[in-house]
Amino acid sequence: MSEAELHLIRSRLTAGPKHKAARGEPRQGLPVGLDYDEDDKVHITADEAVREAIATVFRPFDELGSARQTLISLREDHLKLPRRRNIETGHMG
Structure with missing residues (x-):
């Protein structure tokens, strides 16, 4: 895999939790x-x-x-x- 593909995959994996945090919805394990x-x-x-x-x-x-x-x-x-x-x-x- 190229560096660009790895970067894209990494950013997609972290996008969901970041969006939840931006909306004030992160629910972490306690x-x-x-x-x-x-x-x-x-x-x-x-x-x-x-x-x-x-x-x-x-x-x-x-x-x-x-x-x-x-x-x-x-x-x-x-x-x-x-x-x-x-x-x-x-x-x-």
Whole structure:
């Protein structure tokens, strides 16, 4: 493929999201613990188990003051954290 063809393909792939952003419609994937409501506004999830898991992460962070030390502490406790399922592929991540 020529450079011109690659440039054209690349620009077509990125045009859709750019147009949505220009119209103020970008809807991005949110981190676990945040959801969109009916009006497309971001809010904290109603799922109490997810809310508690997030609080469980922040408690040691408040005590330890370091993300690395928090991660080490959570691994030592064998804590499993929730992850958002990828709707398109069905995979976690």
